Amino acid sequence: MSAPALSAGRALRLAALSAAxxxxxxxxxxxxxxxxxxxxxxFSxxxxxxxxxxxxxxxxxxxxxxxxxxxxxxxGAVVCGAILVIQVAVAIPCAYAMAKLRFGAARLMMGLVLLGLLVPIHATALPLYVAFRRLDLVNTYTGLVAPFSVSVFGIFLFLQFxxxxxxxxxxAARLDGMSEAGIVARVVVPNSWPAVTAFAIFSVVAHWNDLFWPLIVVTDNRVATPPLGLFAFRAAESGSDYGALMAATLVITLPLVLAFLFAQRRFVEGITMTGLK
Structure with a gap:
């Protein structure tokens, strides 16, 4: 009696997942x-x-x-790649220190990380733009990358991992004479690829599709990101060319779809935080 019920339950779950x-x-x-x-x-x-x-x-x-x-x-590839590399290089040592090292300010740093998760980029956009304008960093890759160099979400994700x-x-690594930097580079990072892949998907998708900050800091098409390019299809008088717009959107989103399909197994491993295999 249990086999038919199990089959029916599995079929129901598959139907619900397929619909979703x-x-x-x-x-x-x-x-x-x-x-x-x-x-x-x-328009038919x-x-x-x-x-x-x-x-x-x-x-x-x-x-x-x-x-x-x-x-x-x-x-888009240059900006997202630079942001991801810097974010990972900053987040992994910070998360390792808070997760595995004992020091007095650990709780304070954890509180600051959680507080940082509550601050959106919109709240800091105006002072950042004024500072970048004075430093002549508008219309540069540095202006697109610098505000996102430290990811509190990345620190929190790696901390949990x-x-x-x-x-x-x-x-055991310490008994072999490794320093903490050596442990991070030779032990922690090789075992962190599921978390790195999961964070990479989140980071690349977020910054590849970001329109808010590039719209503020970029006015030169030579450093425009993919979402900014879609503004060229707006036409107030003749109407937007939706066919060409969707074709351009298809080309722009295709790399993200392929990247996720290629890395989906690692992505699921990182999200579920399975740790060592």
């Missing part, structure tokens, strides 16, 4: 559909997912003609 996945993927499918349609079908009264006439290549051609998508992708590392492993 369909709801999640639906906007992306609609974006691909609009990118594949000519303008007259986009009939609601169709597949177009009568495929115009994906025409829309892609128009998108690449309208904006330098290659430059936007390179700028490092608490699961066995102390015996670290004590």
């Amino acid at each position: 996945a369909l709801v999640t993927v639906a906007p992306y499918l609609w974006m691909v559909s609009v990118a594949s349609k000519p303008r007259d079908e986009i 009264s009939s609601l169709r997912l597949l177009p009568h006439r495929w115009a994906l290549l025409d829309n892609l051609r128009e998108a690449f003609h309208r904006v330098p998508i290659g430059t936007l992708l390179i700028n 490092f608490r699961a590392l066995p102390d015996d492993l670290l004590d």
Whole structure:
């Protein structure tokens, strides 16, 4: 009697997960559909997912003609890569110190990390812009990267992960004569790739899609990030070219989708905080 009930329960869970996945993927499918349609079908009264006439290549051609998508992708990769490398280089030693070392200010630092999670970038945007303007860092990669060099979320994520590392492993490294810096570089980091991958997905997606700060600090198209490039498709008089807009959005979001599919196993491991294999 238990086998049919188990099968029915599993089928119900699969149906619920499939429905949730369909709801999640639906906007992306609609974006691909609009990118594949000519303008007259986009504004047609009939609601169709597949177009009568495929115009994906025409829309892609128009998108690449309208904006330098290659430059936007390179700028996005440079900015997100620099932010990620600096964030990880800062977060791992800080999190290791708070998780595994005993010192008087540990609780105070933990409180500051939690407090930092409550402060949005919008609250500090104005003083940061004024400071960067005086330092002549507007329209530079430094101006895009510097405000996000320290990630309190990254410190908190690695802190939770490092608490699961066995102390015996670290004590054995100390008995072998390793310094704390050596332990971080040769023991902690090699065992932290699930957490690094999980944090990398969060960081890259957040800063690749960020429009608020680049819209403030960038006015030169040579250092524009991918979201800024999509503003070129706005037209107050003739209306927005939604086919080319969705085609450009498809190209811009495709690297994130591929990166997540490639790293999804490590991402799940990092989120669940399984620690050492």
